[in-house]
Amino acid sequence: MNSSFTEKLKLYSSVAGDYLNVYIKSLKNAPVKLTDSMLYSINAGGKRLRPALLLGTYNIFSREDLAGAVPYAASIEMIHTYSLIHDDLPSMDNDDLRRGKPSSHMVFGEAGAILAGDALLNSAMENILSDILKDCTEQKLRAATVIMNAAGSGGMIGGQVLDIEGAADSESLRDMHSMKTGALIDASVAAGGILGGCSNDDEKALIAFADNLGCAFQIKDDILDVEGTSDALGKPTGSDSRNDRVTYTSLYGVGTAKIMLADHIDASLEALSGINCDTRFLYSAAVYIRDRKE
């Protein structure tokens, strides 16, 4: 693992985390019980990969202060976190543990967890709007649109609906994952580029990179569910097989899934070669996702 990359990942993650803690604690008129439930999941030990991807991509195109991009990175993490809270609910995936800790509904009850999720999604928008209201630019509006569209019915939420229906074949599996997980990873990278002032061609290359990164991410998830250790993952392994879910490993076998993973990583790196800037951060992010143990 590239140590400079993990250092940067930690740095970006802590910048986003600090912002989120200050933001949520300062929410006006919000009941403490509600902000406690929001903070519990925000601080539950996630790697904050999406805000780091946004901030790292921003820095490829702009060396200015991160302040111009942090609100968007924070909103992406609020959206990701709310989706995990709702996905874990008894009526959805019914997961009692998330990253080795009790899920939101185990601590705050089902109603509390639903409202914590609702509040995080709503706050994601309030936070972005507040930044745009201070100083409205075309880039900010486009980044906000990319993020909210990725989170919505044609992206993450739609993907969760397809996931509940259950994928039946390779095509529906790919579509489901590209909406449920891929869309928000795409948006993290694209919004970072847009806020940093990348060209249209660079934006297309970033999306091609992120599309492949999102596929690689999901294939790696399925491989880890077969080969990972529950200690590293903070959840039991083998749950896909026990739940009879169609996954990349169940459809293709672990060996072929590993080849597909390598192919998507190669394609993501190939897409980066079209960008005439220092893209080492994204290169390392792809390698990190390929090699991760959790």
Place this chain on the structure above:
Amino acid sequence: MNSSFTEKLKLYSSVAGDYLNVYIKSLKNAPVKLTDSMLYSINAGGKRLRPALLLGTYNIFSREDLAGAVPYAASIEMIHTYSLIHDDLPSMDNDDLRRGKPSSHMVFGEAGAILAGDALLNSAMENILSDILKDCTEQKLRAATVIMNAAGSGGMIGGQVLDIEGAADSESLRDMHSMKTGALIDASVAAGGILGGCSNDDEKALIAFADNLGCAFQIKDDILDVEGTSDALGKPTGSDSRNDRVTYTSLYGVGTAKIMLADHIDASLEALSGINCDTRFLYSAAVYIRDRKE
């Protein structure tokens, strides 16, 4: 009842409803199962009072085409509708009926209802952003901010958290209702005024009007739960008393609650007198809320 007012209410309601049906049906890449669940609740027979308040207030200050305000009216209705879907869930109020029809979770299951709600909230933002991206104005950004703040942790969602905890006295009852119901009614009127180009003084008067209207609305709800007929309401009456909820009628008795209702209506009309425009629509809206049977 002022027949000109009920005509206008129907007109505004149908303008918002038409927009919403076209908008939701055209959501790109959204699974049909998801848009079906969104449309089910959007078309479940609500009066669409909030979008009508927004459009009617807009028309007080601007005689231009409604097109400049309709997206905001539609987004307010999507937010109101999602909140009803989530409030009805088994882990919240556990209501099987809404306006005489099966609640969302009775038709689409709990997971389907949670996701329909999430998608409506997300769409409310996507819809507003799409309008702002076409032509960004300070008024639109302020209207969007007013709406999203009213919907959030310091408004509607926070109010639902307080409602679940249960109000214990008159002060906590008022605070809970002013957040849970009042905030979005305030936002409907304020956003309509802002989009129509009202002055700062007019905006203050509109908020004073809407604050009192929101209180009156809730007191009337509690009176109807005691005195209304279940046929007119589309739900059983007496549910507050059966559920041992603290309400305006349980705290003060029906007689005093009726006096409080009249006082709030008077105060709302008094606030209107400061606005030097034709405010008959809002005057009639207050009388409508006072006299409604459902």
